Amino acid sequence: MTQHTLSAAQQLDANDRFAAYRNEFYIPEETIYMDGNSLGLLSKRAERTLYKLLESWKTLGIDGWTEGEHPWFYMSETIGEKMAPLVGGAAAEVIATGSTTTNLHQLVSTFYKPVGNKTKILADELNFPSDIYALKSQLRLKDYDADTHLIQVASRDGRFLDEDMIIEAMTEDVALIVLPAVLYRSGQVLDMEKLSKAANDRNIPIGFDLCHSVGSVEHSLHDWGADFAFWCTYKHLNGGPGSVGGLFIHEKNFGKAPGLAGWFGSKKEAQFDMDHTMDPAIDSGAYQIGTPHVLSLAPVIGSLEMFEELGMAAIRERSLKLTGYMLELIDQELSEAGFTIGNPLDETRGGHLLLEHAEAARICKALKKDGVIPDFRAPNGIRLAPVALYNTYEDIWHTVQKLKTIMNEKRYEQFENKRSVVA
Numbered sequence: 001m002t003q004h005t006l007s008a009a010q011q012l013d014a015n016d017r018f019a020a021y022r023n024e025f026y027i028p029e030e031t032i033y034m035d036g037n038s039l040g041l042l043s044k045r046a047e048r049t050l051y052k053l054l055e056s057w058k059t060l061g062i063d064g065w066t067e068g069e070h071p072w073f074y075m076s077e078t079i080g081e082k083m084a085p086l087v088g089g090a091a092a093e094v095i096a097t098g099s100t101t102t103n104l105h106q107l108v109s110t111f112y113k114p115v116g117n118k119t120k121i122l123a124d125e126l127n128f129p130s131d132i133y134a135l136k137s138q139l140r141l142k143d144y145d146a147d148t149h150l151i152q153v154a155s156r157d158g159r160f161l162d163e164d165m166i167i168e169a170m171t172e173d174v175a176l177i178v179l180p181a182v183l184y185r186s187g188q189v190l191d192m193e194k195l196s197k198a199a200n201d202r203n204i205p206i207g208f209d210l211c212h213s214v215g216s217v218e219h220s221l222h223d224w225g226a227d228f229a230f231w232c233t234y235k236h237l238n239g240g241p242g243s244v245g246g247l248f249i250h251e252k253n254f255g256k257a258p259g260l261a262g263w264f265g266s267k268k269e270a271q272f273d274m275d276h277t278m279d280p281a282i283d284s285g286a287y288q289i290g291t292p293h294v295l296s297l298a299p300v301i302g303s304l305e306m307f308e309e310l311g312m313a314a315i316r317e318r319s320l321k322l323t324g325y326m327l328e329l330i331d332q333e334l335s336e337a338g339f340t341i342g343n344p345l346d347e348t349r350g351g352h353l354l355l356e357h358a359e360a361a362r363i364c365k366a367l368k369k370d371g372v373i374p375d376f377r378a379p380n381g382i383r384l385a386p387v388a389l390y391n392t393y394e395d396i397w398h399t400v401q402k403l404k405t406i407m408n409e410k411r412y413e414q415f416e417n418k419r420s421v422v423a
């Protein structure tokens with residue numbers, strides 16, 4: 001393997017068309033931001049569209065619903081259309097609405113139809129806790145015991161899932177399958193195509209949580225035959241803290257009545273008829289509930305422009321190059337430091353890496369003190385995300401050098417090995 005150097009990293013950055021995009025972002029001062037997998041950074045375009053929407057409220061009042069450059073009444077649909085290529089859906093299959101967890105509740109309410117012995121929900125033991133809480137509460141709503149009715153496929157090593165084991169668990173008593181697209185700790189990308197096909201063959205509805213994959217890896221949800229998916233826009237899509245999420249409903253499911261109904265799920269032209277019999281939209285729009293959170297949608301418009309310009313294929317290609325480079329550098333510089341690589345080494349890795357270490361919580365604190373922003377995930381994980389849109393090879397070089405110094409000098413020992421509040 002070639003020996004990596006700082007000047008070679010700078011050379012790689014100088015020849016990169018993504019360099020112009022880094023300048024579109026506000027990078028916190030004197031910081032190397034490696035946490036875009038948890039909260040993406042603000043871009044100038046996202047800021048501009050947020051101000052534009054504030055201005056429309058200021059100048060148009062109620063007429064902002066139907067006038068101005070981005071009429072509020074249609075924003076969920078127009079943003080859904082822009083997000084559709086990121087998940088491999090048709091425009092009508094994608095809507096910007098809700099949040100990850102509320103969308104999951106909506107989708108389970110819609111797709112979970114236990115009958116006879118077919119009553120179980122299939123999930124996994126590595127998914128993000130909020131999804132598991134939501135699934136268990138949905139089971140309880142139907143008076144099922146969550147301990148016996150939520151099947152969580154085991155991981156052999158606590159890091160990865162085996163698609164064949166998941167498929168084996170798709171038995172006759174399973175009424176619904178909900179899985180992550182990219183695991184939030186290890187960053188493993190699941191083979192959604194294989195899983196969707198297996199679920200379709202067994203007539204079990206299947207949906208994916210795309211929180212860690214949307215804007216980072218490519219998807220072909222429609223062609224794969226996934227029934228539904230849901231995601232947030234505040235990680236790789238850089239929509240801002242609490243920005244509005246998204247959901248995908250496969251065209252084959254159009255016309256399915258929303259489990260949780262509300263007037264914004266109506267056909268646009270019927271909504272203001274104020275009839276007490278709902279006339280739901282035929283497509284993904286039906287799964288909206290109430291009034292869109294216009295100001296939390298606004299930054300997403302500007303942010304998505306960059307994804308449209310660059311295209312997901314190029315973004316994924318660069319992301320793989322950045323994480324590949326980081327893995328080589330970790331191998332070159334940190335082989336004595338006692339880290340275990342917790343992410344897949346091959347191209348089933350997503351947009352972030354996971355370094356495991358018994359002192360992970362305080363190594364993160366030491367990194368932060370040195371201006372590098374990672375995040376800690378209990379019990380022993382350091383997540384590092386070199387993001388295609390705004391991180392550089394030089395960022396990665398300095399991150400690894402700082403980590404090397406922290407480990408060599410045991411600088412983490414000045415901190416308590418306990419997590420902070422959120423990271």
Ligand SMILES: Cc1ncc(COP(=O)(O)O)c(C=O)c1O
Pocket residue numbers: 099100101102128130131180184209211212232
């Ligand atoms: C995989 C995954 N699912 C669900 C959530 C919860 O999302 P929210 O809090 O926006 O509902 C998160 C992150 O917060 C996540 O990473």
Ligand SMILES: Nc1ccccc1C(=O)C[C@H](N)C(=O)O
Pocket residue numbers: 037038128184211422
């Ligand atoms: N929504 C948040 C609010 C506060 C702090 C973090 C989050 C995250 O999104 C964490 C992320 N889901 C994770 O994979 O750890």
